[in-house]
Amino acid sequence: MTATGLPDDEYTALRERVFDTIWSVLDPLEREIEDTERIPLDIVVPALRACGAFGLIVPRRYGGSGLSIAQYLPILAEFAKIQGGIRTLVHVHNSFAHALSEIGDEQQRAEILPGAAVGERSLAFALTEPGNGTGMDLSSTARRDGDDYVIDGRKWLITNSDIASHFLVLARTGPRAVSAIIVGRDTPGLTIAALPETMGCKGAEHGELTFTGVRVPATGLVGTEGDGIAHLERALEISRVFIAASSLGTATRAFDLSRAYARQRVTFGRPIAERQAVQRYLAEMAVDLYALRGMLADAAAKWDRGRRIPAEASLLKQFGLEAVGRVTDRALLVHGGIGYTRAHPIERLYRDARLNWLEEGPPTVQYLVAARALLDGHTFDDAFDPQPA
Numbered sequence: 001m002t003a004t005g006l007p008d009d010e011y012t013a014l015r016e017r018v019f020d021t022i023w024s025v026l027d028p029l030e031r032e033i034e035d036t037e038r039i040p041l042d043i044v045v046p047a048l049r050a051c052g053a054f055g056l057i058v059p060r061r062y063g064g065s066g067l068s069i070a071q072y073l074p075i076l077a078e079f080a081k082i083q084g085g086i087r088t089l090v091h092v093h094n095s096f097a098h099a100l101s102e103i104g105d106e107q108q109r110a111e112i113l114p115g116a117a118v119g120e121r122s123l124a125f126a127l128t129e130p131g132n133g134t135g136m137d138l139s140s141t142a143r144r145d146g147d148d149y150v151i152d153g154r155k156w157l158i159t160n161s162d163i164a165s166h167f168l169v170l171a172r173t174g175p176r177a178v179s180a181i182i183v184g185r186d187t188p189g190l191t192i193a194a195l196p197e198t199m200g201c202k203g204a205e206h207g208e209l210t211f212t213g214v215r216v217p218a219t220g221l222v223g224t225e226g227d228g229i230a231h232l233e234r235a236l237e238i239s240r241v242f243i244a245a246s247s248l249g250t251a252t253r254a255f256d257l258s259r260a261y262a263r264q265r266v267t268f269g270r271p272i273a274e275r276q277a278v279q280r281y282l283a284e285m286a287v288d289l290y291a292l293r294g295m296l297a298d299a300a301a302k303w304d305r306g307r308r309i310p311a312e313a314s315l316l317k318q319f320g321l322e323a324v325g326r327v328t329d330r331a332l333l334v335h336g337g338i339g340y341t342r343a344h345p346i347e348r349l350y351r352d353a354r355l356n357w358l359e360e361g362p363p364t365v366q367y368l369v370a371a372r373a374l375l376d377g378h379t380f381d382d383a384f385d386p387q388p389a
């Protein structure tokens with residue numbers, strides 16, 4: 001299905017509204033969040049709600065803005081310029097509301113998406129487990145019992161575990177079958193505990209869920225029983241592009257701050273921006289930004305035209321996290337010692353960027369997914385053609 005998104009004038013107005021909220025309401029919270037390791041939800045949630053950030057990629061028929069992916073990426077990238085916990089909250093909420101709009105049935109969409117579009121409901125994604133790997137290695141189980149499933153197991157590192165109204169849980173429904181099931185937050189037998197604070201993207205909660213005989217109606221099954229891995233792959237595919245857009249946003253902020261600092265910092269009577277060695281740092285950063293922008297535009301255009309992009313998404317996510325890693329390394333060098341202190345946001349951007357290694361799967365998984373798709377015959381396109389589609 002082709003995604004057209006919002007008409008230009010409506011998109012421009014929405015984008016301006018969200019950008020204004022980002023810089024006038026949310027960015028000033030950085031110090032408080034970094035100090036307390038808590039997001040002040042009483043300020044952040046109403047602000048995100050008022051500017052429409054919860055429903056960015058929720059279809060319009062459910063009350064969202066129904067942005068195309070090409071329209072959504074620059075907004076997510078802008079969130080990645082400010083305190084990373086806020087970006088994480090927005091990303092996970094939108095990503096899995098979008099996934100539900102694609103893989104859920106009409107009843108599931110109607111129950112969750114109108115609330116998700118305005119931030120009254122939220123879906124978190126519960127895949128990772130403490131005792132084993134993902135996919136067929138999962139140990140959580142969902143046993144069919146009459147009209148219900150009964151779920152047992154543990155999940156951890158589940159983002160938005162503090163605010164989610166529903167969890168999309170991946171559990172085994174047979175020896176070689178994994179299924180995706182929606183579980184309401186207040187279901188008896190589900191307990192949620194906080195995990196230790198993270199290196200970066202502070203303030204977002206990534207809790208541990210324990211399921212003990214959690215009974216949910218079988219109507220919570222997404223798709224058909226046993227096709228959870230296929231749903232997972234589709235949801236993660238576009239979400240990996242979202243992580244790459246986050247890498248672009250963080251890298252762009254690091255570059256902008258470094259360029260400004262290089263112009264202003266004077267040593268031996270001249271701004272360091274006049275030194276060829278520092279110019280090289282900036283130029284190297286710009287190579288990564290430029291390449292990442294082009295790759296993101298390509299992936300977004302293909303997805304919006306209805307194409308599957310398993311190889312592109314994984315390669316893009318991998319390139320993005322390496323790019324933002326290099327850019328934040330260089331940014332630290334341009335700033336010298338003061339960049340290592342909290343006087344500049346560089347050290348925060350540096351820490352935030354390191355989460356991109358892990359979200360939606362580590363590098364080994366990205367290489368595996370991309371290589372498998374390419375070996376199966378996936379091509380980037382029929383021909384290299386830089387004309388607009």
Ligand SMILES: Cc1cc2nc3c(=O)[nH]c(=O)nc-3n(C[C@H](O)[C@H](O)[C@H](O)COP(=O)(O)OP(=O)(O)OC[C@H]3O[C@@H](n4cnc5c(N)ncnc54)[C@H](O)[C@@H]3O)c2cc1C
Pocket residue numbers: 092124125126127128129132133156157158159160198206355358359360361362363364365
């Ligand atoms: C802040 C944060 C938020 C997160 N949010 C969520 C969330 O909302 N929902 C969710 O489900 N998960 C979430 N995660 C979990 C995240 O997706 C995983 O941490 C990540 O995919 C790595 O999985 P793991 O931690 O189990 O590492 P492991 O699987 O233990 O991997 C450890 C190392 O071994 C390598 N490795 C493991 N298995 C293999 C293999 N078979 N072949 C080769 N190499 C291998 C990995 O590449 C890695 O280098 C979050 C993590 C963090 C840090």
